[in-house]
Amino acid sequence: MVSAPPSKSFLHREIIAAMLSGHEFPIDAEEASEDILATHEAAKTILSHINCIWIGSLKSNAVLTSDKLVLDCKESGSTLRFMLPIVAALGLEAEFKLAGRLRERPMQQLINQLEKHGASINRSETGNITISTSARHITPGEFSFMNPESSQYISGLLFALPLLNEGSTLYVHDNLESSSYVMITLDVLGKYGIKVDYTHTDREWTFNIPGNQKYTYSYSAPEGDWSNAAFLLALGALGNNPIRVCSLPLPSMQGDMKILDFLEDFGVTVNRYPDIMDVNAGTVDVFPCRKLMAITRIDASGCPDLVPIIALVASLANGITVINNAERLRYKESDRLTSTCSALKNLGANITETKDGLIIEGIDALRGSYEGIGYGDHRIIMMLAVSSIISEGIVKIHDSAAVAKSYPNFFEILNKLGLADNIKLA
Ligand SMILES: O=C(O)C1=C[C@@H](OP(=O)(O)O)[C@@H](O)[C@H](O)C1
Numbered sequence: 185m186v187s188a189p190p191s192k193s194f195l196h197r198e199i200i201a202a203m204l205s206g207h208e209f210p211i212d213a214e215e216a217s218e219d220i221l222a223t224h225e226a227a228k229t230i231l232s233h234i235n236c237i238w239i240g241s242l243k244s245n246a247v248l249t250s251d252k253l254v255l256d257c258k259e260s261g262s263t264l265r266f267m268l269p270i271v272a273a274l275g276l277e278a279e280f281k282l283a284g285r286l287r288e289r290p291m292q293q294l295i296n297q298l299e300k301h302g303a304s305i306n307r308s309e310t311g312n313i314t315i316s317t318s319a320r321h322i323t324p325g326e327f328s329f330m331n332p333e334s335s336q337y338i339s340g341l342l343f344a345l346p347l348l349n350e351g352s353t354l355y356v357h358d359n360l361e362s363s364s365y366v367m368i369t370l371d372v373l374g375k376y377g378i379k380v381d382y383t384h385t386d387r388e389w390t391f392n393i394p395g396n397q398k399y400t401y402s403y404s405a406p407e408g409d410w411s412n413a414a415f416l417l418a419l420g421a422l423g424n425n426p427i428r429v430c431s432l433p434l435p436s437m438q439g440d441m442k443i444l445d446f447l448e449d450f451g452v453t454v455n456r457y458p459d460i461m462d463v464n465a466g467t468v469d470v471f472p473c474r475k476l477m478a479i480t481r482i483d484a485s486g487c488p489d490l491v492p493i494i495a496l497v498a499s500l501a502n503g504i505t506v507i508n509n510a511e512r513l514r515y516k517e518s519d520r521l522t523s524t525c526s527a528l529k530n531l532g533a534n535i536t537e538t539k540d541g542l543i544i545e546g547i548d549a550l551r552g553s554y555e556g557i558g559y560g561d562h563r564i565i566m567m568l569a570v571s572s573i574i575s576e577g578i579v580k581i582h583d584s585a586a587v588a589k590s591y592p593n594f595f596e597i598l599n600k601l602g603l604a605d606n607i608k609l610a
C-alpha cells in the first residue's frame with residue numbers, strides 16, 4: 185500500500201490563508217514539493233514585513249518596512265498568481281522571481297486587472313515581475329475576466345479582495361475552466377472565516393466579496409493529492425499487480441478525483457473505501473486490466489492535470505479516445521499537448537495532437553522507448569515513469585529531479601513497489 189502525498193492545491197491555499205491570519209502554516213520541509221516550498225518561503229517573507237495584528241483591516245501602519253520584498257516563485261504558477269494580488273492588496277512593493285517556463289506562462293489578464301485598480305507592474309528582461317502601488321493598496325470595485333487563461337487569477341483575487349477597505353465584485357464571463365480549483369479556494373477561505381457570495385450559470389460567474397474581512401487561523405491537515413495519486417492508480421491499472429492507495433479523501437472537492445471514473449470507463453475495476461485508514465482519508469484499490477476500452481470523449485476542462493496519464497492509458501485502450509477542451513495545457517510546465525503527444529509517440533503510441541486536445545487510437549503494446557528530459561515537466565516525467573512498466577523499450581530520463589515540483593519522492597515509491605526495473609534515471 186502507498187499513501188498519496190498531501191494535496192498541493194490545498195497546501196498552497198492553507199499556507200496563504202494562514203499567512204493572512206498572521207500565522208506560519210507548519211509544513212514538513214523534508215517532504216515538501218518545490219512549489220510548496222516556494223509558497224511557504226514567500227509567505228514567511230511577507231509575514232516578516234507586515235504587522236500581523238493589522239492584516240485584515242489594512243491599517244496604515246500595516247507595512248513595517250518600505251523594503252522591496254523578493255519573492256522567489258521558482259516555477260510555481262500558483263505561487264505567483266496567488267501572491268501577486270495579495271501583495272497588491274497589502275500595498276507592498278515586491279519583485280517576483282520566476283524560473284523556467286513560468287516566465288512564459290500567461291499573466292497578462294491578471295496584470296491588466298491589477299493595473300486598472302492602481303497597481304504598477306513591470307516585467308524585467310529576465311522575466312521577473314515587479315509590483316508597487318501608488319496608493320496604500322489597490323482599490324476595491326469591479327474586477328472582470330473574459331474566459332480567464334487560468335483559474336488561479338480568480339483564486340488569487342479571492343484571497344486578496346476581502347482585505348480591501350470596501351467590497352468588490354469579481355465577474356467571470358464566457359466560461360471558468362478548472363472551476364473546481366476555485367471551489368477549493370472558497371472552501372479554505374470559508375474555514376478561515378472569509379465570506380464570499382457567488383452565483384453562476386454555465387458560463388457566467390459573479391463573486392461578491394465584502395471588504396474589511398479578517399482571516400482567523402484554522403489549521404487542518406491537508407488531504408491527499410488526487411492529481412499525483414492518479415499516476416499511482418494508473419500503475420495498478422496497467423501493471424501486473426493491484427495497487428492500494430490510501431490518504432485519499434472520498435469524496436473530494438479536487439476535480440482530479442475524476443480519475444476513478446475515467447479508469448472505470450476504461451474498464452478497470454476500482455474499489456473505493458471511504459472509511460478505512462485514518463480520519464478524513466479513504467483508500468482505493470485498482471486492479472490490473474487486460475482489456476482496456478477507449479472512452480469516446482473526455483472533456484478535460486475540469487481536470488487539466490490528468491491529461492498526460494489519461495493519454496497513456498488511452499494508448500492501450502481498444503478504440504479511439506478523444507480528449508478535448510484542454511487548450512490551457514499548452515501553458516503548463518511544458519506545452520503539455522505537444523509533450524504528451526511526442527513522448528507517447530516515441531513509445532510507439534498512435535496519438536495525434538489537435539488544437540485543444542488529443543486523439544488516441546489504442547494499440548496492443550507500446551513497442552518504442554524514450555530517452556530525454558521529459559520536457560522538464562513533472563507530470564510528463566511521471567507519465568513516462570508509469571509507461572516504463574509496460575513499454576517494451578527502456579525509458580531513460582535525464583534530470584528526473586524535475587518531479588520535485590509536485591512529488592519529490594515519486595521515484596522512491598516506484599522503487600519501493602518494485603516497479604522501477606525498466607526505467608533508467610540519469
Ligand atoms: O489552483 C490550482 O491549484 C491549480 C489550478 C489549475 O490551473 P489552471 O487554472 O491554470 O488550469 C491546475 O492545472 C494547477 O495544477 C493547480
Ligand SMILES: C=C(OP(=O)(O)O)C(=O)O
Nearest residue numbers: 259260261262489516590
Ligand atoms: C501546472 C501546475 O502547477 P502550477 O500552475 O501551480 O505551476 C501543475 O502542478 O501541474
